Amino acid sequence: MSALLKTVNLERTFGAVTAATDINVELNTGEVVGVIGSNGAGKTTFINMVTGYIQPSGGDILVRGKSIIGKSPRDVSLAGVGRSFQVPQLFQELTVLENMLIAFGFSVDRKLSFLKPLRSKEKVEKALSVLREYEIEQYAEEVVSTLPQGVRKLLDIAMAMLAEPGLMLLDEPTSGVAIEDKFLLMDTVMAAVRKSDAATMFVEHDMEVVLRYADRVLAFYDGRVLADGPTQTVLSDAKVQELVVGHHLDLSENEASTSKESAHVRT
């Protein structure tokens, strides 16, 4: 069986700038991968290419063995790749519930009904239950633009997850979220993600978060994949620490352990 996601010599240039080059990554069902790298290292470019938002200048992307080169975001998401966004992409002037209902209609029902009301009892029930799962049910009737970033991030992810994608890409799920809420958010998200057997890839700047949730890490530097391997291995790599993390990371306390309680960063 072919890998869930496989990229072959993926490359993207913007004019004279090379944003990504020589990217060869393989991903399989059930994996949770953290993507790290400083700004401009090529993380978001990578995600954007895999989800069809930008087209690579060279190389190939295979989802379940099929190339998605030239496909639109819509076709890519129909192929089972979901994503969330660094800046949540929501229907700002609609309520949380309406956002969910629209997402339901497009990604689950997949039927553009003309006269059936969107707010049928049964559908509202379903939407609310998903919101409950993400612990944002109390905001159901609020207009999105009035809500705090954390709620928006969760809604953004919840909407993407509705289609039960085989591969879920989270672009900085915790950016803009208050430090004390980061773990709460990630716990909620990961709980929802783990319910399906989707592979998950998340871009993250906070090494604590990476340590706690990722089984495997991809470290980007200067448009290339600097390191790819189990979380511990990659994060203890000297080069990664120097070029990507930017400081020395002390992993001693959670060696060989996935215990999430005591990770901390020395600056």
Place this chain on the structure above:
Amino acid sequence: MKTRSLALLFVLGLVVIAGGLLLPQWMSYLFTIAMGKGLVVLGLVLLMRAGLVSFGQGLYYCVGAYVAGMLTQFVGVTDILVIMLASVAVSVAIAAIIGLLLCRYREIFFAMFSMAFSMILYGLLVRNQFLGSTDGFNVANPSLLGWTPGAEASSDLVLIVAVCLVIVLGAVAWRYLKSLSGYAGEAVRENEIRLEYLGGSVFRVVYVKYIIAAALAAIGGTITALVSGHVDPEMAYWTTSGEFVFIALMGGTAHVAAPIVAAVLFEALRTYAFAVSPYTWQMILGFALLAIILFMPSGLWSLVERFQNKKARKTS
């Protein structure tokens, strides 16, 4: 929709028709024209809810009117229902072609490009001697299922048909706006990227709405042609389309009834301005437009909503 709502709607229709017929003729004429324009604006509002403002609805308004005119005058078909269907069919066909190109554009480009298409029709009609060039031609009186009401009653017939259409299409549009397809418009306006990533086709959503708007505009044009008895290329000129945008803005996009009510008020305002001040009626319209934009950014319908909210607070 509940039976009670349907019954109420039916009664409302009867009342409006009766009222329309009892009005002095010049007012019922204006009212009929307003119904026609209201339908055009209803289509425009569907587009506006998707964030697209067409400055070219005059294209389909004019197509509808000319189809009506040509059928009655040159083919001899006068049945109002046949005419309506033909107008809608022709304009939907045109919209289906133009839409393929136009629906890729957004914002000001959509506005300008749609205007360009309607100006092309204007140019074609002006060049066409057979269709009377800028003078246009007269439209014969319509009939209904074999009943020919004659010159005087035919405007009553158009009025009745117009009101029925407005009520039926309004109710359908209301249902439509509450459906997924309706909300898809808001989704496009708010965030196309999200919609695409949800697996929805933004193009298809916009395309369908564009075609619906074209059909509504054609019906509006047909009503206008049949009641005024004359068509000319002015209907495709950009100022006509601008007027529709004016009415849409005046009413707001909050409710399907807003464009209809706004069309009635607009016709009243315009005819007042004409009568009160034949030299400076444009200025009056200009000030009215600015006042609405300044003080009622969501259109006149926001007044209704404010009123409702107050009432709701009192009763609760």
Place this chain on the structure above:
Amino acid sequence: MKRPLLTAATVACAMTTGAMSLNVYANEEYKLGLVTFLSGAASGPFGIPAKNAADLVIDAINDGTLPAPIEGKGIDGRMITPVYVDEAGGATKQTSEFRNLVERDGVDAVVGYISSGDCLAIPAVAEELKMLTVLFDCGTPRVFEEADYEYVFRTHSTASMDNIGAARYVHENVPDLESVAGINQNYSWGHDSWRDFTETLKVLRGGDLEITTEQFPKLFAGQYGAEISALQVNSADVIHTSFWGGDTDAFVLQAAARGLLADNQVIFTAGETALNSLGDHLPDGAIIGARGPFGPFAPESELNTWFQTEFTERFGTPPTFPAYHMAHALIGLKLAQDKAGVGASTEEVITAFEGLEFDGPGGRVEMSRGKGHQAATEMVYGRLKRVDGEITFTDITRYPADCVNPPEGAETVEWIKAGMPGAECN
């Protein structure tokens, strides 16, 4: 959904019923709806001169000061109260304004319409509302060719007359005429004018006519640089133009500055309105028309002298053809009313109006076409000639009505193509 609808309906009703309060009605007056362009590009050259003429003539009718043979104060004793409406906005708006005039303002008659589109749209409504309507300036021959109307009259000739006359004039007065070129506005007026002119000329010359270029710039384009070059490149013996208003002015200025008018023979079928302002730019020999025997071509009469003097005194410029058209419409209407007698019904006035012959400031008007509803008048062309700086005309040719108007019942284009049978030119 219901409640907002009802609220809105209430507001709408409140607004519209207010319109009823505009109803003012008095018995002693003759309410006259007057529709001309009060805004837009046609207001300066046509609308306002016509309105001025209406003000002048209505005052004179009310005071009874019109020169003989027109007598009596007011229309069968009733004083005329004009109700002005702007003709701007297209035929749909105008049909609606027409209804307002008839039903809201309760006018006794309507005089108006410069735009041919309006003249085609209004008659059907006039018939429906049984309102006596006099079209005063529009040119399209289609009005009475395509339909018969009972309540509608037009007291001046069609634009076809201008161009049939123009063709006859150049045929007779331009030696060695081989080729023509045309520059006309890209709308009905321009297309019809050019068609009538060239078709007539073809008939007169037995089909031998070279057309070097036919230009149709957009109405109100204002910039004719490229067209003027094209006319220079494709030089013709006569250049025909039916431009009017601001477009004539712009064309004259630009063509004069580039020598086109001096090097070429140009015929302006509606050029009279430009004489007062731009006469200096027109070279001697330019052929000018006034859409009838108007302005400098008006026959001498007491009425014309009165009209010219009073108009010039009151408004500062001499009257141009739209002013004459308006005067004729008003005088025709008054004479028909007077002839029908005091207290006559509209139908009796119509009978009196049908086939009426009368003399206006612009000469004889015979309501001899369109079953007595459409006028035929003579047509005049002349060449401009400066005498001591004053503009005068030479080679003035007057074509009798039956020479340049198709006979009763004939369709203009067919009549021309058939060789203008029955035209009497002497």
Place this chain on the structure above:
Amino acid sequence: MKQLLAILVDGSVYASWLFIISAGLTLIYGVMRILNMSHGSFYALGAYSGAAMVGWYFSTGSVPWFSFVALIAAALVAGISVGLLVERGLLRFMYGRDEVVMILVTYGVLLIMEDAIKLIWGVEPYFAYQPYTLLGRTKFAGLSFANYDFMLIGVSILIGLALWYGLNRTRNGKLLRVVIHDREIASALGINVARIFTITFLIGAGIGSLAGALTAPGLSVVPGMGIEVIVLAFAVVVIGGLGSITGALVGALIVGMARAAAVHLYPDVELFVIYAVMGLVLAFRPQGLFAVANARKI
């Protein structure tokens, strides 16, 4: 050959006129994101005030050559003062609204200005032909052209150069370009965006008014003249790319040449040329020829 020459000259003259009428429009859009429908009214305002001034000037019997100064000064004063009134009195309360709403706002301004002009100057035509005839004409290859038209080409080049210099070589121009590029960053940098907006609108209105004044000598100034130029100017600006001065220049050249060619070769299609060009350009470059596509952050 003669025809080709005529097409080139006519095309250049028409293009320079198009550029003058659309430069102000595109500048205002570029900086303020307002597609100014009332641009045509400023054009009419300039034509009226210029023509009225020239008429008065000649009635005083002064030296004819200074009539050019009178023409231009009157138009600039009128355009800039009314521009100030419109911007300070109305537009500044509307900033931040949707672009389409701004179209309607300026449409309202257009309606008001049309009637206001009528109230001030009436509907009688105004003439200012003296400057037009003063310059005489040039004959070559059997064709003759008005020197005033050649002067128009010169003026449009001057206006283009002045805008280019102002935007690229002056401090204020650089600030302006920052605003064009990113309004948020501009205000974050402490640039007084409100003031930039006022200045831009005044320049735009001034150029529009100047365009009217420069056109006035070749025609009669009549009501409704402003409405006619809006559609033309829009088309030119859309072809060139909204907000781009270079675009307006290239758009004007393309439309000017295409129209001149049509008039000489296929007069029948003259009416459609401009839309055909627009359609062609937009089909291949939806943003217009010179506009920069703005990327969206996700």
